[in-house]
Amino acid sequence: MSDTYAPEADARLRAEAAQILARYPDPRSALLPLLHLVQSEDGYVSPRGIALCADLLDLSRAEVSAVATFYSQYKRHPNGEYTVGVCTNALCAVMGGDLIFERLSDHLGIGHDETTADGRITLEQVECNAACDYAPVVMVNWEFFDNQTPTSAVDLVDQITAGRPVHPTRGAHTVATFREVEHVLAGFEDGRADEGVAAGEASLLGLRIAREHGWTAPRVEGDGTSSEAAGGDVAPAVGAAGSSAERRPTTAADSSAQPRADEAKGNVQ
Template sequence: MFSPELKEKAQELVDRYPVGRSALLPLLHLVQHQDGYITDDGITECAQLLKLTKAEVNAVATFYSMYKRAPLGRHLVSVCTNFACQVRGAGEVYQRLHEHLGVAHNETTSDSAVTLEHAECLGNCDGAPIVSVDYFNYECLSPDAAVDLVDRVIAGDVPPPTRGYPSGGIRDMQYRLAGLGPVDAAQPGAIPDQATAADAAPPVQDSGPGAPGAVDAAEPADTKPAEFADADGGGAERRGPEGMTPASGEGSSERDPESPGAARTQDQEPGDG
């Protein structure tokens, strides 16, 4: 369960949204910040805060790959194996890390230093192949460079990523992903200036058609093309192919004289001027 301090932070997250269940994704990140993964207690607390069932919370927690149901290591190392990275050697990078660390997808080293995963697109295709540490990307890594990176991470000497700053660990990142800014004010970044539900949309019961202040939209105009509309409202579906009336019969050369397609008279033969 959340500590008293994180309980307050959790309520802050809920209060940001006019509909409380919108806070579920940030709350799940907050659970991972505290517990290191999505625990059963964390699911129960999210359900209680948002007045959801545990099944509804669990459905979300098991849908997104960023939420883990087993304890994470201090750092999460992800290797993109989607198409752009794969054709530039990501398979070899992942295989080397798998052999070097002795763990497979979503497994953690025995010293709890690193959890390894292969991931879908990490949004940095021009730098393929990508390896990320706690969602900070390192571009164009060879298998040897990836091993060197992971060894430095395990030793506590996380190098600067291609963009951003060296990660302090996956739990710190989970706090940021919850929308709460850095855990430590000395770290890069700032606590985001967030609106609350009181500043946002009106409550559900006061919104929608007929609500106070709602704009009454006019009925949409008839958008049928003028050439297909007739006096009693029928359109092209009442006529038939190429303006033929139902009475004219399939294959008849007679045309509805009011049809725009009736360009020649019945006396005219094809080729006549």
């Protein structure tokens, strides 16, 4: 890879960077989306991408590199066309996430943050995909594949290797490539935000139960306290000067309101 971008690519990247910079009063705040823009071009945060960001933001290359090495979503070596992330955090691990990762690692012949020889797949262990209600979860370029098993996960990567489109459980109809997703993360919409199912039944169960029982969340009053939307007891609320629980003793009304507040969040037994 060249140390600098070709004139056409450089002009295109700078034009898109100008759109990103226009969103931020402080130009330095644009560094994170600019790093995604670089990855959309090179497939990782390349030396020439670091140089471009440094030039655009009047930063040193060391300052840009310090940010790029802090966040795991920025890659410092070429990434595969599809990042397959297996959640191995507590719940997913107990439900089979560790077994899924081990099976995929053996099947693909690569370990964590390694890429297959054909450049198609980078395999990762992920701390949490924020989808515990569908454990164990695998993500492909940050699209959800819920309730996975070692067998279904192997079938998933085989489809990717074969060049066939894969269909997430929720979200877009098909998974975009790593570089395409990085362009979206840089702030450029791809027109697919409304595709597919946004949330499944397991995620919406608490909301459905609350609606069936007429439960509502507390509303914040003008004095910073919260009360039941139906006009019930006053419960502690966080205001500008801290929580009301810190400013006054707990009352019987507080304790009676708490179970209903928990129910409104779907925490029912």
